[in-house]
Amino acid sequence: MRTKPRTDQAPSRLAPPVGATLLHLVAQAVPVMLAYFEQGPAGLRCGFVNQRFADFLGRGVDDLIGQSARDILDAPTWQEISPLVRRALAGEAVQHVCDCPRASGTARVLEFSLQPEQATGDGDSTTRGLLMLVDDITERRAAERALRLGEERMRKFAEATEEGLVFHRDGRIVDTNDALLRMTGYTLAEAVGRSIFDFILPKYRALAQEYTRRGREYPYELAMRHKDGHIVPIEAVGKTMPGHEDEFRVVVVRDITARKQAQERARFLSLHDPLTQLPNRSHLMLELAQWTSGAFRRRRAALLFVDLDHFKTVNESLGHEAGDRLLCEMARRLQDCVKAMDFVARVGGDQFVVLLNNRRNRDAVAALADRLIERVQATYVSDGTRLSLSPSIGISVFPDDGYGPDELLRRADTAMQQAKESGRGTRLFYTADMEGQPTEVLQQEHLLRNAVFHEALELHYQPQVQLGSGRLMGFEALVRWRHPERGLVGPDEFIPLAESRGLISPIGRWVLREACRQLKAWQDEGLAMVPVAVNLSAIEFRQRDVAGEIASVLQETGLAPRYLEIEITETTLMQHAEHTRATLQALRNMGVAVTVDDFGTGYSSLIYLKRYPLDKIKVDRSFVVDTPTDGDNVAIVTAIVQLARSLQLQPVAEGVQTTAQLELLERLGCELAQGFGIARPMDAEHTHAWLRTRPQAHHVATT
Numbered sequence: 001m002r003t004k005p006r007t008d009q010a011p012s013r014l015a016p017p018v019g020a021t022l023l024h025l026v027a028q029a030v031p032v033m034l035a036y037f038e039q040g041p042a043g044l045r046c047g048f049v050n051q052r053f054a055d056f057l058g059r060g061v062d063d064l065i066g067q068s069a070r071d072i073l074d075a076p077t078w079q080e081i082s083p084l085v086r087r088a089l090a091g092e093a094v095q096h097v098c099d100c101p102r103a104s105g106t107a108r109v110l111e112f113s114l115q116p117e118q119a120t121g122d123g124d125s126t127t128r129g130l131l132m133l134v135d136d137i138t139e140r141r142a143a144e145r146a147l148r149l150g151e152e153r154m155r156k157f158a159e160a161t162e163e164g165l166v167f168h169r170d171g172r173i174v175d176t177n178d179a180l181l182r183m184t185g186y187t188l189a190e191a192v193g194r195s196i197f198d199f200i201l202p203k204y205r206a207l208a209q210e211y212t213r214r215g216r217e218y219p220y221e222l223a224m225r226h227k228d229g230h231i232v233p234i235e236a237v238g239k240t241m242p243g244h245e246d247e248f249r250v251v252v253v254r255d256i257t258a259r260k261q262a263q264e265r266a267r268f269l270s271l272h273d274p275l276t277q278l279p280n281r282s283h284l285m286l287e288l289a290q291w292t293s294g295a296f297r298r299r300r301a302a303l304l305f306v307d308l309d310h311f312k313t314v315n316e317s318l319g320h321e322a323g324d325r326l327l328c329e330m331a332r333r334l335q336d337c338v339k340a341m342d343f344v345a346r347v348g349g350d351q352f353v354v355l356l357n358n359r360r361n362r363d364a365v366a367a368l369a370d371r372l373i374e375r376v377q378a379t380y381v382s383d384g385t386r387l388s389l390s391p392s393i394g395i396s397v398f399p400d401d402g403y404g405p406d407e408l409l410r411r412a413d414t415a416m417q418q419a420k421e422s423g424r425g426t427r428l429f430y431t432a433d434m435e436g437q438p439t440e441v442l443q444q445e446h447l448l449r450n451a452v453f454h455e456a457l458e459l460h461y462q463p464q465v466q467l468g469s470g471r472l473m474g475f476e477a478l479v480r481w482r483h484p485e486r487g488l489v490g491p492d493e494f495i496p497l498a499e500s501r502g503l504i505s506p507i508g509r510w511v512l513r514e515a516c517r518q519l520k521a522w523q524d525e526g527l528a529m530v531p532v533a534v535n536l537s538a539i540e541f542r543q544r545d546v547a548g549e550i551a552s553v554l555q556e557t558g559l560a561p562r563y564l565e566i567e568i569t570e571t572t573l574m575q576h577a578e579h580t581r582a583t584l585q586a587l588r589n590m591g592v593a594v595t596v597d598d599f600g601t602g603y604s605s606l607i608y609l610k611r612y613p614l615d616k617i618k619v620d621r622s623f624v625v626d627t628p629t630d631g632d633n634v635a636i637v638t639a640i641v642q643l644a645r646s647l648q649l650q651p652v653a654e655g656v657q658t659t660a661q662l663e664l665l666e667r668l669g670c671e672l673a674q675g676f677g678i679a680r681p682m683d684a685e686h687t688h689a690w691l692r693t694r695p696q697a698h699h700v701a702t703t
Contacts, residue, residue: 028052033134036117037069039089039127044069053134056108069132074100081112088114089127097137111135164234164253171195171212183234183255185227196251199224201231212238212249221256233260273346275324276331284345284353288405291357292398301398302365304354305412306334306372309390309424311350316538322382326389333375337368353409362397362429369393369427377425390425392416401430445503447484448494452506456482459514460681461532463690464652464674467666472694474565476533476674477515478681479507499539508540509549516557516564518684523563527691533565533595538572541579547586554590561591565615569597573612581612588613595652599640609647617644619670621655628664641668 027034033053037044046067054061057072069085070078077100084094094114099107113133118126164180166173173192181188184199196212197205204222211220219237226232235254271283279287291301308330315323327350334344334352343355354372356365376391394415402408415430422428451457461475481489498504515532522528536546546566554561566587573580573596584594595616596609609617619640623633637653644651653665656675665673682690 033136035064035072035132035134037130037132039129042068044085044089044130046072047129056134056136069130076100077110081114084112084114085130088116088130091116091118091127108136109138109141111137164255166196166251166253168196168249168251171197171209180253183226183232183253184224201225208236212251219254233257276328276346278331278335278352279343279345281345281347284343284347284355284409285405287343287345287355288408291355292403292405292408299358301358302356302362303396303398303408303412304356304365304369304372304427305394305396305409305416306352306354306376306391307393307416307420308350308376309392309420311389314387314389318382318385322385325382326380326387329380330376330389333378334372337372337375353412365395365397366427366429369395373425373427392419392424393427394419394430395427396430444494444497448481448497448503451481451483452498452503452510455510457507457510458482458488458683459511459518460683461518461687462674462681463679464533464672465678467662467670467673472528472530473672474530474533475519475528475687476567476681477511477535479511480683495537499537504537504539505544508536508544511535512550513553513557516553516559519563520557520559522688522691523559527688529563531563531565531593533567535567535597536572538569541568541572541583547583547590550587550592551590562593565593565595567595567597567618570599584612584614598654609643609649614649616650616652616672618652618654621675624653624655624661624665624675625657627661634664637665637670638668641665641670645669 027048027050030050031052033056034048034050035046035053036048038047046064046069049061049064051061054064057064064072070082073081077098080098081096084096088094093116094112096112096114098110098112100110111134113135115131115133116127117129117131164183165177166180167175173194173196176188176191181191184191197208200208201223207220208222219235221233221235223231223233233256235256236251238249238251271279271286273280288303291299311323311326314326327346330350331344331346331352334354338344338354338356341357343357345353345355347353356368372393373391377388380387380389394412394417396402396408396412396415398408401411411430411434414434415428418434419426419428458480460478460480462478463472464474464476465471466473479491479495481494483489495504495507498507512534515534519528519532540546550564550566553559554564587594593615594613595618596614597618598620599617617640619637623636623640626633627637628634641651650672651670652672652674653661653670654674656662656665656673657677659677661675661677662673679690
């Protein structure tokens with residue numbers, strides 16, 4: 001049932017005019033807060049406020065209508081803008097920026113615009129109301145602050161950095177920093193307004209202009225000219241400044257003089273020997289490639305391969321520093337003997353190559369080689385020691401002996417090897433009959449290399465006993481080579497070859513690992529609870545991390561450190577003293593004993609016995625073999641034994657063969673001995689059998 005409308009209800013308001021509706025829509029749409037305050041007897045009262053303003057205050061629109069301005073705004077804000085309101089009511093348009101809290105509690109930066117509404121009548125104007133526009137400029141102010149901070153930091157960076165900074169528009173410099181001014185030598189006044197390309201060398205300008213036009217933003221290398229004329233290599237990278245598009249750019253310029261010098265130095269070192277500063281093997285091969293190319297085929301050249309005889313003795317006797325000084329002197333002498341058009345290189349160790357360019361006469365080449373020999377043999381004094389070394393020289397001739405660099409160098413080397421075998425200190429031209437006849441050294445090296453890398457070596461073990469009781473006190477591990485033609489070969493015959501051909505380190509590693517492995521295997525059977533001694537050469541001490549390798553092998557094999565002894569010669573003690581002492585101390589800390597082998601045959605420097613952490617001294621077999629009939633040898637053995645005991649070192653005699661020698665050594669106080677008269681070195685199988693048939697405490701029969 002429909003009800004009738006009430007007749008006592010108040011009439012509805014009239015719809016607002018179209019113009020008022022439009023203004024209301026505009027007020028709601030503008031991106032600022034807007035409020036209108038009417039001036040009346042009760043002061044300023046809000047007659048209109050848009051939704052944006054109400055939202056900012058955290059209140060509803062209807063709640064704000066009719067409220068006074070004082071009540072709408074928070075007290076601190078009203079206190080700050082009330083003087084401005086009075087000025088606006090007096091007819092002045094006012095703008096002001098202040099910090100205002102928000103409903104959420106965060107402070108905002110607001111810009112107030114107060115615009116009075118004037119009413120005119122009877123010639124007087126009065127203020128009817130006040131239009132308040134409020135713009136939240138918090139983000140804009142933060143951006144401006146960040147921009148100012150960024151500019152300030154940029155200025156500080158530009159002042160502090162060692163890199164040049166160039167600010168330009170269309171290639172014209174508008175500003176730069178002191179670093180760039182130092183690079184160019186110009187003042188700021190001289191630089192500003194000029195084209196950045198004026199400073200670039202002409203051959204780089206097109207490149208720089210193209211990269212600038214394309215906005216290349218990764219480094220490229222150029223060169224510019226300093227005001228005083230010298231060239232400065234630079235690395236440049238261009239960046240477009242944010243917000244400025246292509247009209248404002250900065251170029252970062254880095255002086256790369258030091259880098260270029262380092263690159264040039266690296267290039268020099270790659271082609272030169274760092275000790276003598278002569279060209280190295282790589283440089284020689286490049287030079288040979290040029291001289292054997294088609295453009296030079298009508299010319300002749302001679303290649304002299306020079307090797308210093310017995311140079312190793314200098315290193316072992318006087319040390320490597322003296323050897324290096326001698327090599328530098330030999331390099332200078334070789335250069336003094338040749339012409340500027342010739343080429344001298346150091347190809348390694350004590351070997352040099354002299355390339356004689358455009359030599360047509362073999363007799364002239366021979367005469368020059370003889371002059372080189374004479375010059376090299378001239379006496380050289382090092383730290384008061386007079387030295388004289390002879391060179392062996394092999395000669396190959398281009399194009400008679402070959403057309404390729406490798407071929408010429410190999411044939412000169414072959415001739416040099418023949419010169420050494422012919423007695424050293426001479427020169428030989430390459431001949432065809434030298435080819436196809438490999439030297440014995442090369443053959444033996446090949447066989448030994450195969451033996452090393454195919455495990456054709458063997459370890460033999462020689463017992464070491466206590467004099468008097470005959471108790472087994474240890475073994476010395478001795479390496480043997482099972483030669484395919486000669487049978488079992490002792491170390492004296494192949495160790496020097498191994499040292500000269502770079503094979504001593506792999507042999508030494510194998511011996512150390514195999515000796516530790518074998519002794520641990522015997523111990524696991526309850527046999528041979530005694531140490532094993534392993535010999536190390538001076539080369540191994542110099543080239544390898546001996547202490548580190550021993551620790552690794554002991555861990556790998558499970559052998560306790562007290563069951564390993566290291567034997568070194570007096571020569572090893574003399575070389576690289578600090579390195580040797582540190583290594584020996586590391587072994588002592590590890591629990592590995594150290595023995596000086598062949599004592600009395602080398603330098604016999606007593607200071608080294610006192611300085612280094614040692615455990616035993618071995619009396620060399622050469623002193624024992626003729627005792628007790630040779631009185632001099634008896635005196636030497638007596639002195640060595642007494643010296644060892646006074647230094648609290650254990651003396652060990654080698655090469656014992658007779659009962660008389662055993663008795664003499666026991667009377668002298670020597671504690672340990674080994675030799676054929678006690679037991680010969682045995683391979684692992686025979687040593688195992690020997691251990692099983694004899695208790696560890698036993699007397700040995702002499703032969």
